[in-house]
Amino acid sequence: MSDKTIGDSLREQGISRRGFLKFCATTASLLALPPAMIPQIAYALENTPRQSVIWLSFQECTGCTESLTRSHAPTIEGLIFDHISLDYHHTLQAAAGSAAERAREEAMKKNHGKYLLIVDGSIPTGNPGYSTIAGISNLDMLKEVAAGAAAIVAIGTCAAFGGLPKAAPNPTGAMSVSDLITDKPIINVPGCPPIPIVMTAVIAHFITFGKLPQLDNLNRPMAFYGQNIHDRCYRRPFYEKGLFANTFDDEGAKKGWCLYKLGCKGPTTYNACATTKWNDGVSFPIESGHGCLGCSEPQFWDGGSFYKPLSVPTIKVHDVMAYTAIAGAAVGLTVGGLNAMKKTNAVKQHETVTIDDLERK
Amino acid sequence: MMSAVDFLAWVRGPMFNIALIIFIFGVIVRLLEMLLIGRKPDYSEARESAFAGGVRTIFRRFMPADTGTLQRSTTVIFAGYVFHIGFFIVLLLFVPHILLIKDTLGIQWAGLPTPIIDAATVMTLLALLVLLINRLVNPILRFLSTFQDYLIWLLVFLPVLTGYMAFHHFIQPYQLVLALHILSVELLMIVFPFTKLMHTFTLFFARWYNGAIAGRKGVKA
Ligand code: SF4
Numbered sequence: 001m002s003d004k005t006i007g008d009s010l011r012e013q014g015i016s017r018r019g020f021l022k023f024c025a026t027t028a029s030l031l032a033l034p035p036a037m038i039p040q041i042a043y044a045l046e047n048t049p050r051q052s053v054i055w056l057s058f059q060e061c062t063g064c065t066e067s068l069t070r071s072h073a074p075t076i077e078g079l080i081f082d083h084i085s086l087d088y089h090h091t092l093q094a095a096a097g098s099a100a101e102r103a104r105e106e107a108m109k110k111n112h113g114k115y116l117l118i119v120d121g122s123i124p125t126g127n128p129g130y131s132t133i134a135g136i137s138n139l140d141m142l143k144e145v146a147a148g149a150a151a152i153v154a155i156g157t158c159a160a161f162g163g164l165p166k167a168a169p170n171p172t173g174a175m176s177v178s179d180l181i182t183d184k185p186i187i188n189v190p191g192c193p194p195i196p197i198v199m200t201a202v203i204a205h206f207i208t209f210g211k212l213p214q215l216d217n218l219n220r221p222m223a224f225y226g227q228n229i230h231d232r233c234y235r236r237p238f239y240e241k242g243l244f245a246n247t248f249d250d251e252g253a254k255k256g257w258c259l260y261k262l263g264c265k266g267p268t269t270y271n272a273c274a275t276t277k278w279n280d281g282v283s284f285p286i287e288s289g290h291g292c293l294g295c296s297e298p299q300f301w302d303g304g305s306f307y308k309p310l311s312v313p314t315i316k317v318h319d320v321m322a323y324t325a326i327a328g329a330a331v332g333l334t335v336g337g338l339n340a341m342k343k344t345n346a347v348k349q350h351e352t353v354t355i356d357d358l359e360r361k
Numbered sequence: 362m363m364s365a366v367d368f369l370a371w372v373r374g375p376m377f378n379i380a381l382i383i384f385i386f387g388v389i390v391r392l393l394e395m396l397l398i399g400r401k402p403d404y405s406e407a408r409e410s411a412f413a414g415g416v417r418t419i420f421r422r423f424m425p426a427d428t429g430t431l432q433r434s435t436t437v438i439f440a441g442y443v444f445h446i447g448f449f450i451v452l453l454l455f456v457p458h459i460l461l462i463k464d465t466l467g468i469q470w471a472g473l474p475t476p477i478i479d480a481a482t483v484m485t486l487l488a489l490l491v492l493l494i495n496r497l498v499n500p501i502l503r504f505l506s507t508f509q510d511y512l513i514w515l516l517v518f519l520p521v522l523t524g525y526m527a528f529h530h531f532i533q534p535y536q537l538v539l540a541l542h543i544l545s546v547e548l549l550m551i552v553f554p555f556t557k558l559m560h561t562f563t564l565f566f567a568r569w570y571n572g573a574i575a576g577r578k579g580v581k582a
Binding site for chain 1: 378461464472535
């Protein structure tokens with residue numbers, strides 16, 4: 001880690017004390033921490049040497065990095081991102097090839113046991129050749145770097161849950177970080193991509209408290225993923241009233257009615273989009289007229305069509321229904337026929353007994 | 362262990378398929394088997410139309426019975442109506458349910474706002490509880506009740522209860538409670554053809570036969 005503290009570099013950038021405290025307050029409220037924690041955050045950020053971070057990108061689309069670096073400058077999250085010591089990120093760093101790998105190895109050695117490992121992208125476990133960096137397979141590199149990490153942040157749905165690469169039939173044998181590493185604290189920050197401030201807040205928390213924030217059952221920070229989109233959605237009153245958009249350009253869509261019928265996955269999705277929003281708080285997918293895709297949930301690619309309501313089966317049922325009905329009719333008719341035969345036989349075998357017959361015996 | 366997300370994927374996919382196959386197959390086989398038994402031809406001269414008698418009885422028996430029966434079984438009749446009406450409101454007029462019907466059968470209709478569905482759900486649950494208590498308290502009913510009666514009560518109660526819990530997010534994560542709700546419905550679908558739940562369909566034939574026989578004889582049944 002470099003010796004300059006975050007406080008130093010914020011001051012160098014001309015950030016006032018007031019602005020800095022405001023950032024600390026924002027961070028505290030984002031993480032759902034009590035205001036009493038603000039001085040603690042400020043103290044930690046001012047005095048902690050810049051956190052060494054190694055960022056590994058595996059089977060990914062760079063969307064997560066894009067999301068973070070394109071956050072509107074000069075936002076506070078942009079600043080804090082500038083002031084961590086990003087020792088290795090093969091998309092962002094200037095060095096390439098063996099020079100880059102040397103930087104990684106140096107950072108690992110210097111900060112062994114203390115650096116934060118950030119991973120985006122899933123890890124192929126089929127043929128190692130599906131994804132390599134400087135000739136090293138993703139799996140080997142993950143294991144090597146994870147061994148000396150204080151904690152791991154799995155950024156994006158691919159690193160957290162496998163994401164798109166893991167979608168059926170998962171040709172590369174893609175796995176998530178937590179599928180492969182079990183002996184380190186792991187925090188999942190899923191999303192396709194995740195909200196930039198969520199990641200910076202997680203890093204701020206780690207620097208301040210030296211540990212990861214409170215996590216949910218999927219190891220996601222509670223402060224952001226404890227919220228259900230449907231519960232926070234401003235279109236919710238329309239859902240309750242039974243007012244839905246049926247197509248993307250009907251009256252309902254124009255009036256901003258609920259998007260459930262168009263496949264919105266808000267009810268099964270936990271993320272901060274509905275409150276934190278995107279692009280500097282401008283909007284979020286539902287606000288711009290498209291249902292939530294559920295991108296921060298596991299298996300979001302295999303959870304049925306994006307455009308089918310949540311209450312319908314994920315399989316095609318019509319063929320099954322037709323064949324079952326035909327089979328049922330065939331068996332029903334056969335059983336009916338057998339019963340009829342039994343009846344006819346019984347009638348046939350019925351012997352009429354007359355009074356005379358009885359008297360004869 | 363299976364995660365809530367996997368569980369939900371399973372009940373919305375493979376498990377739904379299994380339940381659907383058993384339900385459709387079972388219902389069709391049993392209905393055909395019963396209907397194909399037929400009735401003996403009646404050679405007597407018809408006094409009045411059997412058809413009119415059959416139709417009349419199908420509808421008339423939706424009305425509460427005569428005052429004697431009404432007095433003797435007030436609880437069962439009253440709670441029974443509340444339960445059945447509430448159950449059908451929730452099943453057929455909640456928008457996500459209508460979307461499921463639209464996706465499988467291709468037909469749809471308008472739904473109701475959720476507060477009305479919510480109220481109907483609570484009424485249905487209460488009516489079901491009243492019916493269960495009545496069954497346990499009334500000595501004759503208790504004597505007549507079989508294991509199946511209690512099983513069916515439970516399998517009907519659970520979808521309504523889990524649906525209510527899912528709607529109100531009583532269990533976190535939502536995927537889990539939604540999956541439990543769907544699974545409870547699938548269990549109901551699976552036992553449906555082989556239990557007294559078949560009365561959903563057979564009540565119409567039974568009423569029809571009764572009404573038609575009486576109608577033909579000129580009896581106002
Ligand atoms: S748009 Fe989506 S999240 Fe919003 S109320 Fe409708 S279903 Fe829920």
